[in-house]
Amino acid sequence: MPRPILATIHSDALRHNLSRTRAQVPNARVWAVVKANAYGHGIENVYDALRGADGFALLDIAEAQRLRQLGWRGPILLLEGAFELRDLEWCSRLDLWHTVHCAEQIDWLATHKTQVPHRVFLKLNSGMNRLGFKPDAYRSAWTRLNALPQVDEISLMTHFSDADGARGIAHQMAVFDAASTDLAGARTVSNSAAVLRHAPNAPTVAADWVRAGIALYGSAPDFPHGDAALWDLQPTMTLSAQLLALQHLAPGDTVGYGSTFVAPETMAIGVVSCGYADGYPRHANGALDAGTPVLVDGIRTRVVGRVSMDMLTVDLRPVVAARGALPAMGAEVVLWGRSASGAVLLIDEVAYASGTVAYELMCAIAPRVPVQVAAVDQP
Numbered sequence: 028m029p030r031p032i033l034a035t036i037h038s039d040a041l042r043h044n045l046s047r048t049r050a051q052v053p054n055a056r057v058w059a060v061v062k063a064n065a066y067g068h069g070i071e072n073v074y075d076a077l078r079g080a081d082g083f084a085l086l087d088i089a090e091a092q093r094l095r096q097l098g099w100r101g102p103i104l105l106l107e108g109a110f111e112l113r114d115l116e117w118c119s120r121l122d123l124w125h126t127v128h129c130a131e132q133i134d135w136l137a138t139h140k141t142q143v144p145h146r147v148f149l150k151l152n153s154g155m156n157r158l159g160f161k162p163d164a165y166r167s168a169w170t171r172l173n174a175l176p177q178v179d180e181i182s183l184m185t186h187f188s189d190a191d192g193a194r195g196i197a198h199q200m201a202v203f204d205a206a207s208t209d210l211a212g213a214r215t216v217s218n219s220a221a222v223l224r225h226a227p228n229a230p231t232v233a234a235d236w237v238r239a240g241i242a243l244y245g246s247a248p249d250f251p252h253g254d255a256a257l258w259d260l261q262p263t264m265t266l267s268a269q270l271l272a273l274q275h276l277a278p279g280d281t282v283g284y285g286s287t288f289v290a291p292e293t294m295a296i297g298v299v300s301c302g303y304a305d306g307y308p309r310h311a312n313g314a315l316d317a318g319t320p321v322l323v324d325g326i327r328t329r330v331v332g333r334v335s336m337d338m339l340t341v342d343l344r345p346v347v348a349a350r351g352a353l354p355a356m357g358a359e360v361v362l363w364g365r366s367a368s369g370a371v372l373l374i375d376e377v378a379y380a381s382g383t384v385a386y387e388l389m390c391a392i393a394p395r396v397p398v399q400v401a402a403v404d405q406p
């Protein structure tokens with residue numbers, strides 16, 4: 028029998044979240060961002076549910092190739108563009124649209140031999156200071172690109188640093204609007220947080236294309252201020268395991284490496300077939316005194332003791348309190364996502380309790396975890 032751990036991808040939830048994204052910005056086209064192997068879900072596992080998007084955005088040419096092999100003929104955008112001159116060959120061959128964020132990428136284009144001119148997205152650094160041309164260099168970059176026979180349409184792009192937070196996007200929108208006035212081309216500025224929080228009443232923020240990632244995967248980018256219920260998003264990934272063993276503790280007994288948990292009373296703990304080598308955060312249990320939440324048979328409890336490579340341990344007192352009995356060996360443990368009972372544990376809660384974000388947890392699902400796609404959601 029394979030080790031009892033499983034990641035389940037929920038196709039219905041992906042479809043729901045895509046239509047929620049569209050409803051926020053009904054006049055925009057939607058890039059489904061599937062970088063990092065679809066945020067850890069697997070490009071092949073999300074493709075069917077997300078093919079209703081207008082395009083796919085990612086970073087890796089190998090991932091773009093996989094999308095073409097799956098049969099996607101629509102737009103694919105490389106969010107960081109070419110990493111070297113030879114990448115432009117792949118852009119020609121696979122018909123990829125690509126970001127241009129620096130002068131070297133324009134130099135490469137100028138020497139690239141292609142039958143078909145490329146669609147490019149010229150990136151403005153409007154304050155994030157990662158990729159893009161500074162405002163005073165933006166217009167001349169556009170003019171240079173526009174003169175190249177290798178270039179077809181030029182679209183305009185920037186990225187927000189604080190769409191999910193208090194600082195907001197107004198300062199960057201002002202920079203973008205000023206730098207791009209009079210420049211022809213479709214615009215794309217919004218990530219998920221901007222789509223949810225800022226775009227609905229602002230046509231220039233929704234603009235022509237939005238780039239939605241995390242919202243498609245059911246996480247609220249502004250958790251805990253916003254959450255999946257507020258934004259009407261559904262969890263797209265369940266990580267589930269089982270109880271491998273139960274231990275009965277006397278007061279003063281300790282659990283796991285470093286003996287960090289000390290039983291305050293007679294109690295039982297459950298040993299779960301999931302550890303940090305599966306992608307579960309080792310620092311779970313660190314950030315909040317209440318411990319990182321888990322569901323045992325759909326009942327909410329928490330991690331106690333240190334997370335180890337292949338196992339973690341959970342407090343069974345809440346299960347006994349709810350049920351009047353201990354769970355059985357092999358009982359379902361949901362680390363995040365949906366329980367067979369219908370109970371949901373948001374990945375955002377687990378991330379928050381572990382001092383990280385849902386993005387990191389999704390992307391960190393380890394290769395040893397088997398993945399199954401659930402076409403229809405469990406009741």
Ligand SMILES: *Cc1c(COP(=O)(O)O)cnc(C)c1O
Pocket residue numbers: 060062106186217218219220238239240241242248
């Ligand atoms: C990853 C990424 C996105 C998507 O961000 P989310 O917060 O997941 O919506 C959008 N634009 C760019 C340039 C990105 O790199």
